[in-house]
Amino acid sequence: MLAKVLSCAVIGLEGAIVEIEVDISNAGLPAFQLVGLPDTAVQEARERVRSAIRNSHAIFPNKKITVNLAPGDLRKEGPAYDLPIAVGVLLASEQITANLENTLFVGELSLDGTVRHTDGVLPMVSVGRSHGLKRVFVPASDAAEAALLEDLEVIPVASLAALADHLRGDKQIARYVLDLNALAEAQVDNRYDFAVVKGQEHAKRALEVAAAGGHNVIMSGSPGSGKTLLARTMTSILPTMTTDEALEVTKIYSVSGQLPADTPLMRSRPFRSPHHTISNAGLVGGGRLPRPGEISLAHRGILFLDELPEFGQTMLDNLRQPLEDRTLTISRASGTLTFPANFIMIAAMNPCPCGFFGDMSRACTCSPSLVTRYQKRLSGPLLDRIDIHMEVPRVEYEKLADNRLGEPSARIRERVEQARVIQRQRFGNRTVSPNQELPGESETGQPTTSSKAHRILTNAEMGPTEVREFCQTDSAGQALLKAATRQLQLSARAYHRVLKLSRTIADLAGSENIQASHIAESIQYRRKESN
Numbered sequence: 243m244l245a246k247v248l249s250c251a252v253i254g255l256e257g258a259i260v261e262i263e264v265d266i267s268n269a270g271l272p273a274f275q276l277v278g279l280p281d282t283a284v285q286e287a288r289e290r291v292r293s294a295i296r297n298s299h300a301i302f303p304n305k306k307i308t309v310n311l312a313p314g315d316l317r318k319e320g321p322a323y324d325l326p327i328a329v330g331v332l333l334a335s336e337q338i339t340a341n342l343e344n345t346l347f348v349g350e351l352s353l354d355g356t357v358r359h360t361d362g363v364l365p366m367v368s369v370g371r372s373h374g375l376k377r378v379f380v381p382a383s384d385a386a387e388a389a390l391l392e393d394l395e396v397i398p399v400a401s402l403a404a405l406a407d408h409l410r411g412d413k414q415i416a417r418y419v420l421d422l423n424a425l426a427e428a429q430v431d432n433r434y435d436f437a438v439v440k441g442q443e444h445a446k447r448a449l450e451v452a453a454a455g456g457h458n459v460i461m462s463g464s465p466g467s468g469k470t471l472l473a474r475t476m477t478s479i480l481p482t483m484t485t486d487e488a489l490e491v492t493k494i495y496s497v498s499g500q501l502p503a504d505t506p507l508m509r510s511r512p513f514r515s516p517h518h519t520i521s522n523a524g525l526v527g528g529g530r531l532p533r534p535g536e537i538s539l540a541h542r543g544i545l546f547l548d549e550l551p552e553f554g555q556t557m558l559d560n561l562r563q564p565l566e567d568r569t570l571t572i573s574r575a576s577g578t579l580t581f582p583a584n585f586i587m588i589a590a591m592n593p594c595p596c597g598f599f600g601d602m603s604r605a606c607t608c609s610p611s612l613v614t615r616y617q618k619r620l621s622g623p624l625l626d627r628i629d630i631h632m633e634v635p636r637v638e639y640e641k642l643a644d645n646r647l648g649e650p651s652a653r654i655r656e657r658v659e660q661a662r663v664i665q666r667q668r669f670g671n672r673t674v675s676p677n678q679e680l681p682g683e684s685e686t687g688q689p690t691t692s693s694k695a696h697r698i699l700t701n702a703e704m705g706p707t708e709v710r711e712f713c714q715t716d717s718a719g720q721a722l723l724k725a726a727t728r729q730l731q732l733s734a735r736a737y738h739r740v741l742k743l744s745r746t747i748a749d750l751a752g753s754e755n756i757q758a759s760h761i762a763e764s765i766q767y768r769r770k771e772s773n
Contacts, residue, residue, distance in 0.1 A: 245333035248346050248375070249326040250366035251318055254532065254579035255497055257362075257369030260318065263310040264330030270306045278311030281319040290321070290351045291328045298355035298403035303335045319531060322360045325349035325379070328402055329409075340409040346370040346378040355402040357381045361499040363388050364492055370394070379405065386506035387496060389420035390489065396420075425507045434475040437650040441641035445472055448632045448767060450654055452586060453479045454661035455746030456700030458565060458627065460550065460589040463634030464604070465597045469590035472634070473546045476588060477513050478651035480543075481659045487542045490582060494541055498534050512543030512585075518552035526560045532572040532579050537564050540585040550589040551619040558624055561587070565627040568674075568696065568703060584696070584703075589628070593617070603636060629702065629739050631769040661749040662700065668712060669698040674705050701746045706738065713741040718758040726765045740764050 247262045274288045295302045309327055311318050326347035332338045348366050350358040363384040368391060370378055377395040380388045385398035396418045399405045407413040436446055445461065449472060452459045461469045483491065491508040495501040501508070516525060516536045527535030537545060547553065564570045564583035571580045593599040594613040599606040606613070625631075673696060698704060704712070715723070727737055741756075743764040748756045 243334045243336060245330045247326040247330040247333070247342060248370075249323055249348060250346060250369060251316060252320075252362040252365055252497055253316075253577075255365055255493055255534070255581060257365045257367075258316060259369060259373055260316070260323070261312045262323065262326045262330050263312060264327070264334045265308045265310075266303050266331075266334045267306045267308070272304045272306060274307045274309075276309045276311070278309075278314045279317045280311060280323075281317065283321050284311070284318050284323055287321065287324045287327055287351075290324050290353060291331065293353040294324070294351040294355040294402050295328055295331060297353060298401065298406065300332060300337055300403075300406060301335070303331070307331065307334075317531065320361070321350035321358075322348050322362070322366070324351035325357060325399065325402070325405075329405070332406060332409075338406055338409045344374065344376045346375050348378070348384075349381045349399060351402060357399045357401060357405075359383045359503070362497045364390065364489075364496045367391055367394065367396075368493070383503065385418040386420055387492070387501065389418050390422075390492070390507055420506070425509065434471070435478055435651045436475050436654055437647040439468065439471060439475060439648060440644065441637040442468055442472060442634060445632060445634050446648075446654075448630050449476055450479065450658065451743065451746055451750065451763075451767075452476075452588075452630055453654075454658045454750050455629075455665070455743065456584075456586055456702035457629035457743060457746065458587040458589075458702075459630040459632070460591065460625070460628045461632055461634045462591050462593050464601045464636055465592060467634045467636050469634050470546075470548060473515075473544070473548075473588040473590060474513065475651065476544050476586070477511050479654045479658050480511050480586075481655065481662050483509060483511060483542060491542050494534050494538055494582070498539060500539070512540050513546065514540040514544070515546040515548065518547075518549050520553075520557075522554070522557050522560065525557050526564075526570060527572055527581055530574070532574060532581075534581050535570075537561075537570055537583045537585070538581040541582045543585055545585045545587045547587065547589045550591045551616055555619070555621075558619075558621065562623060562627060565624075582696075587628070591620075600633075601636060625769060626733055626735050627739075629743050630767040632767060657750060660752075661746065664749045665700055669704075669708070672698045672708065674698055674703060701742045701749070704742055704745075709738050709741055713745050713756060715741075715744070715756040715761060716758070719744075719756060719761045722758050722761050722765070726761075726768075730765070730768055732768070736768065740768060743767065 243266055245264045249260045249262055250257045251260050276285055276288060292302050328351060329347055348360055348363060350360050352358055359381055363380055364387050367378050367388045371391055371394055378388055379397045379399050382398035382400045385396055389396045397415050398418045404415060408415045463469055488507055488509055491512060495508055514536045523529060525535050526537050527533055568584040569580050570583040594606055594608040595616050596607045598604040599608060599613050744756045744760045747760040747763050
């Protein structure tokens with residue numbers, strides 16, 4: 243007898259429906275075959291399914307069983323097909339009878355029939371809903387994640403035996419209902435607040451501007467000046483994520499297997515701080531079937547790169563595209579995938595290998611040539627994509643000994659959110675599309691995905707058209723820009739970034755037009771080009 247059950251594969255961050263066909267035949271010797279480009283984990287499902295069925299008080303047919311995972315040209319990986327394969331075997335052997343149209347099954351099986359957690363449930367359920375499916379059976383531990391999407395009946399499955407009883411009608415499993423209101427409030431990490439940062443008023447102001455407009459920042463200063471603390475406090479002044487943003491971030495963490503078990507929806511903005519010894523694939527993503535790296539895990543949040551010159555040159559160069567396009571494209575023989583990468587990069591570095599070049603309190607032990615070589619590790623094209631360059635000086639004793647608290651993050655966040663509201667109203671539904679390959683198929687016939695046009699939410703995401711329309715200034719501002727372009731040798735990209743930053747400063751000030759004072763503050767955040 244032939245049975246068909248629907249499941250799902252994950253390609254990049256998107257799902258693809260997989261139809262599992264199970265045929266049980268009396269012809270030939272008993273065997274259990276899997277076809278349809280299964281990887282090792284899928285091939286091993288034969289032993290897990292066999293044991294799970296037997297340990298769930300059911301009969302595993304001693305016949306020739308053929309399981310086809312369609313479409314046959316899409317490579318299947320991971321253990322998520324265990325549960326649908328087991329259901330297909332029970333259906334084909336007529337141990338259960340049920341109408342499974344518009345129903346999706348996802349889950350890994352233990353040998354005793356328990357259904358384990360599966361990565362990527364949210365994108366799987368999402369594609370199921372887009373295909374008109376009405377009901378999904380997922381592991382009980384992943385039911386909250388699946389229930390984030392409305393208009394779907396989510397059935398939490400604890401074991402194969404319980405699922406079989408449910409499908410027979412013997413004992414129904416209650417539908418999982420998630421209280422979305424309970425997830426509405428983001429949990430702010432109170433360990434890091436601007437109020438506890440001593441001194442560094444100039445740096446705090448720069449980070450406020452960066453948070454308001456989504457601008458990238460690089461901080462340079464001697465060891466212990468507070469660069470890492472300033473970076474960690476940045477998330478405390480960023481606006482709360484919208485529901486759409488939270489779902490985007492949750493999908494990335496779900497596919498990566500980093501979604502906390504007690505957190506079905508990511509409400510706090512990510513803060514990723516990879517060590518400089520990270521591999522290139524770990525930073526930008528990759529693998530035979532590419533997975534998101536730290537750049538995508540920082541989407542809608544902060545990517546903090548401490549000791550920036552210590553990162554490999556290749557990795558630093560790979561940052562250029564995501565910093566410019568807000569997406570990251572990875573091409574492999576099996577296809578081309580695009581991951582979101584709309585983050586704020588906060589980078590920190592010492593001015594020299596010993597860390598005390600330019601320090602007024604301690605003498606630098608590095609030779610001038612060593613200092614130059616160290617600073618030259620950062621290429622001009624990379625630095626050109628960073629809007630705010632600032633020095634973080636050593637904090638004096640008088641400020642360290644002052645027990646008074648500074649301005650709290652909550653108050654700064656109110657100004658940032660107000661500026662973000664102005665930007666959303668300004669841009670409306672305008673979108674920007676980075677130059678990517680069009681959707682289609684690779685030379686091997688595997689599907690490719692391309693980045694979709696995304697809505698402009700911050701000033702840093704403006705393209706040339708938006709800069710020309712929204713970043714006009716008066717004659718005094720034009721004169722200041724002209725002088726700065728000549729003296730600082732600003733490139734065309736740097737010129738536009740000065741205008742974007744000026745627009746953010748004007749938004750924080752509640753000014754409809756960009757004034758010369760706003761441009762002056764923006765210019766002071768640019769680095770001086772060396773001849």
